[in-house]
Amino acid sequence: MKISEIAEILGAESLTGEEYYDLDIKSACGSDMMSDVLAFHKEEGMLLTGLVNLQVVRTAQMMDIRCIVFVRGKRPDDSILELAKDNDITVLCTKDRLFGACGKLYCAGMPE
Amino acid sequence: MPDNVLTLHYDIEGNDFTSAGEASGDVKRKLRMLGISPNTIRKLAVAMYEGEINQVIHANGGHIDVEITPQLIKIVLSDEGPGIPDVEAAMSEGFSTATEEIHNMGFGAGMGLPNMKKYSDTFELETEVGKGTVITMTVNIE
Numbered sequence A: 001m002k003i004s005e006i007a008e009i010l011g012a013e014s015l016t017g018e019e020y021y022d023l024d025i026k027s028a029c030g031s032d033m034m035s036d037v038l039a040f041h042k043e044e045g046m047l048l049t050g051l052v053n054l055q056v057v058r059t060a061q062m063m064d065i066r067c068i069v070f071v072r073g074k075r076p077d078d079s080i081l082e083l084a085k086d087n088d089i090t091v092l093c094t095k096d097r098l099f100g101a102c103g104k105l106y107c108a109g110m111p112e
Numbered sequence B: 001m002p003d004n005v006l007t008l009h010y011d012i013e014g015n016d017f018t019s020a021g022e023a024s025g026d027v028k029r030k031l032r033m034l035g036i037s038p039n040t041i042r043k044l045a046v047a048m049y050e051g052e053i054n055q056v057i058h059a060n061g062g063h064i065d066v067e068i069t070p071q072l073i074k075i076v077l078s079d080e081g082p083g084i085p086d087v088e089a090a091m092s093e094g095f096s097t098a099t100e101e102i103h104n105m106g107f108g109a110g111m112g113l114p115n116m117k118k119y120s121d122t123f124e125l126e127t128e129v130g131k132g133t134v135i136t137m138t139v140n141i142e
Helices: A003-009 A034-040 A054-063 A078-086 A098-107 B022-033 B038-058 B100-104 B112-119
Strands: A013-016 A027-030 A045-049 A067-070 A090-093 B006-013 B061-068 B072-079 B122-128 B132-140
Touching: A003 A067, A003 A090, A003 A098, A013 A078, A027 A098, A034 A054, A034 B038, A034 B112, A045 A054, A045 A098, A054 A067, A054 A078, A054 B022, A054 B038, A078 A090, B006 B022, B006 B038, B022 B038, B022 B061, B038 B061, B038 B072, B038 B112, B038 B132, B112 B122, B112 B132
Parallel strands: A027 A045, A045 A067, A067 A090
Antiparallel strands: A013 A090, B006 B061, B061 B072, B072 B132, B122 B132
16 A cells, blocks of 8 residues: 555645655554564565554664654654654654554555 | 674663664664565564563563574674573563553554564573573574
């Protein structure tokens, strides 16, 4: 699923990395625990989370995650967006809650 | 030391959550420049990042030495922290001594050491309560 489709399904706003909108995302993971993300995530994936700090982007960086969605309308600060930009990661922001956002993507065919 | 070995050294600040992960990110970038496979880099980066986070959270900082040879990458994480009283418990998934504050940062799920073991090809842990911990991991280059 392209990042552009993900943004549309979630009614999400893009905060950085729109140039990667055509990238195909093959799996998704929703979690506020970064160690769980580090344990279970698969390749070419995305992360949905309600946690907003630099370690979310670091975790994504280590796992080659290319898209982060911050849920519940949480907005990351500039240092977080800068780190995402440096690592070619698209950052989206949706008003949906974590469960709702994951559900919408799952129903639209996004695999775990 | 032979010419085809690259060594890197990092000093990790304790309790500094802003810079936690910088060393692992730097190693990841360097490995990418060396043309090492993404899968090998990801395994190494996650194992090292968990170790780096552990040093920040539990050990009041520490040191990380990285040795890159054509066959494998070796990481030695050493600290002068409190040591691990019960290694068996610490190695089991879900066991954590982290504080509420650490949980709020997204860590302390009790997956740090298990993840390090999972992503490395060899894993050795030496620890002494009151003295510190040394973890040596290697990841084979595919």
